[in-house]
Amino acid sequence: xxxxxxxxxxxxxxxxxxxxxxxxxxxxxxxxxxxxxxxxxxxxxxxxxxxxxxxxxxxxxxxxxxxxxxxxxxxxxxxxxxxxxxxxxxxxxxxxxxxxxxxxxxxxxxxxxxxxxxxxxxxxxxxxxxxxxxxxxxxxxxxxxxxxxxxxxxxxxxxxxxxxxxxxxxxxxxxxxxxxxxxxxxxxxxxxxxxxxxxxxxxxxxxxxxxxxxxxxxxxxxxxxxxxxxxxxxxxxxxxxxxxxxxxxxxxxxxxxxxxxxxxxxxxxxxxxxxxxxxxxxxxxxxxxxxx
Amino acid sequence: xxxxxxxxxxxxxxxxxxxxxxxxxxxxxxxxxxxxxxxxxxxxxxxxxxxxxxxxxxxxxxxxxxxxxxxxxxxxxxxxxxxxxxxxxxxxxxxxxxxxxxxxxxxxxxxxxxxxxxxxxxxxxxxxxxxxxxxxxxxxxxxxxxxxxxxxxxxxxxxxxxxxxxxxxxxxxxxxxxxxxxxxxxxxxxxxxxxxxxxxxxxxxxxxxxxxxxxxxxxxxxxxxxxxxxxxxxxxxxxxxxxxxxxxxxxxxxxxxxxxxxxxxxxxxxxxxxxxxxxxxxxxxxxxxxxxxxxxxxxxxxxxxxxxxxxxxxxxxxxxxxxx
Numbered sequence: 001x002x003x004x005x006x007x008x009x010x011x012x013x014x015x016x017x018x019x020x021x022x023x024x025x026x027x028x029x030x031x032x033x034x035x036x037x038x039x040x041x042x043x044x045x046x047x048x049x050x051x052x053x054x055x056x057x058x059x060x061x062x063x064x065x066x067x068x069x070x071x072x073x074x075x076x077x078x079x080x081x082x083x084x085x086x087x088x089x090x091x092x093x094x095x096x097x098x099x100x101x102x103x104x105x106x107x108x109x110x111x112x113x114x115x116x117x118x119x120x121x122x123x124x125x126x127x128x129x130x131x132x133x134x135x136x137x138x139x140x141x142x143x144x145x146x147x148x149x150x151x152x153x154x155x156x157x158x159x160x161x162x163x164x165x166x167x168x169x170x171x172x173x174x175x176x177x178x179x180x181x182x183x184x185x186x187x188x189x190x191x192x193x194x195x196x197x198x199x200x201x202x203x204x205x206x207x208x209x210x211x212x213x214x215x216x217x218x219x220x221x222x223x224x225x226x227x228x229x230x231x232x233x234x235x236x237x238x239x240x241x242x243x244x245x246x247x248x249x250x251x252x253x254x255x256x257x258x259x260x261x262x263x264x265x266x267x268x269x270x271x272x273x274x275x276x277x278x279x280x281x282x283x284x285x286x287x288x289x290x291x292x
Numbered sequence: 293x294x295x296x297x298x299x300x301x302x303x304x305x306x307x308x309x310x311x312x313x314x315x316x317x318x319x320x321x322x323x324x325x326x327x328x329x330x331x332x333x334x335x336x337x338x339x340x341x342x343x344x345x346x347x348x349x350x351x352x353x354x355x356x357x358x359x360x361x362x363x364x365x366x367x368x369x370x371x372x373x374x375x376x377x378x379x380x381x382x383x384x385x386x387x388x389x390x391x392x393x394x395x396x397x398x399x400x401x402x403x404x405x406x407x408x409x410x411x412x413x414x415x416x417x418x419x420x421x422x423x424x425x426x427x428x429x430x431x432x433x434x435x436x437x438x439x440x441x442x443x444x445x446x447x448x449x450x451x452x453x454x455x456x457x458x459x460x461x462x463x464x465x466x467x468x469x470x471x472x473x474x475x476x477x478x479x480x481x482x483x484x485x486x487x488x489x490x491x492x493x494x495x496x497x498x499x500x501x502x503x504x505x506x507x508x509x510x511x512x513x514x515x516x517x518x519x520x521x522x523x524x525x526x527x528x529x530x531x532x533x534x535x536x537x538x539x540x541x542x543x544x545x546x547x548x549x550x551x552x553x554x555x556x557x558x559x560x561x562x563x564x565x566x567x568x569x570x571x572x573x574x575x576x577x578x579x580x581x582x583x584x585x586x587x588x589x590x591x592x593x594x595x596x597x598x599x600x601x602x603x604x605x606x607x608x609x610x611x612x613x614x615x616x
Binding site: 093096097100104105107124125127128131132135138139140161162165166168169171196197198199200201202203204205206207208278279281283284287 | 307351352353354375386388389390416417418419421430431435437438465466467469489492495496499502503505507520522540542544545546547
């Protein structure tokens, strides 16, 4: 009897450990508790503990497996791969999940080198590399300008698309020197998105991309009034009518009006009306115009 | 040259695609010479064009006509581009509404019956946002042109999901403020919401997932992409302190795992305020009737139910009618 009780006690202990680990994992995903990981990392650096321990869950509900690997472990796994080695699908998927998990949970000195190596070893694609690097911009990091310049220099359209969105909420923006802001603004300005479909068609993805570009520009503008810039540079020198639909969708029509940019407003009204007359079957243009 | 008697070549393009060419060597009637204020009328042409099936989708396109001269120079004709509607082949019409569901048979040579289950994506007004990756899990979420998507031989008719459209506020960013923009007064709700109808929300959610990123899974279960959050940790402030500077905590957006139909399903499920997949700050706009949202919530519950068969074909059929 005593033996059975001991056995049951051991089973109960194992269950308790497993359940508590899952509770921890659930909490890890909660708002704000990522700080726990960051604190661990800071402590590990301070006390010379190697690596940064991460615990979490990767994959869908039926694909859960634990990731309890530190940065060094993941790096070793990637480094040990020969370029010519073809991984099994499962092993490759597992490594990819670990890399992405680290990339989204940490935003430290190791994140970018890890992603770079993963790209070089063929574990993630070029698009995924620049996308992940662009996601780093949504949180505090050491040298955001170099990341922006790298993405712009690579002309990776997906990376830029993600970047236009993530830098809008970037907490590091406030501490930037004016010269850095100007350089970032100039780099962004040269990266004007293009519309991907025939003129008669409005893809909302194109509109979102252009709208995010406008907002990103606004956040790094160091002049007195961004509406002046929008008026002089963007609205007056638009290459095609769909740019105006993105301006409207982004809420800038009302802002231009409030700033008394009546010439721009008149031009936008005329071009938008011409577009709608030319392509009366386009329901997206109607939806956007209703937001004027 | 255009005004010389030399024979010139003609190239014709529709939306950037070459559709025909030949020589402008026909002599036209004298009236043409007069109308063009030219010394001759030797550059008439009658050139048959061959329009690829991918362009026959009901879209209005600009057709550009270029003259190619003996010295190698090229000029676009003054009276081009010409705006023409390319009538659609039966069953290949472009979708007309945001969030429409497009589908096609799979194209495995070895697939046989598997091809019947098909592949679906979501329409963003001009392109298809889709989850692909049966053979390669990289870059799972893609924005694909209609010409590419519809080039499959067995294209399914577009489904316009049945719904009673209503407007909602929602956060459309990758990172949403969950307790305010200001460290001084974080309890003030952020002005970070946008207003849109259900179709707009579905297309936006698909695009957000595309930006956030996802991996492919062969399973019928999925992990949704999640918008990131940022907030001031005001709970660290002492209620007795005269001032407090709480730290700002950012949580990056998290990646998802999808198969094609679970991606479409999640994009639409996010439009329901009653589902667990709603956007941050999602709420009914103005005086919208809450009963519409409740009915839509029940429809989404039906479609999302684990008791349903989850396959591209089944999902496609489920969106065609009210199921509740």
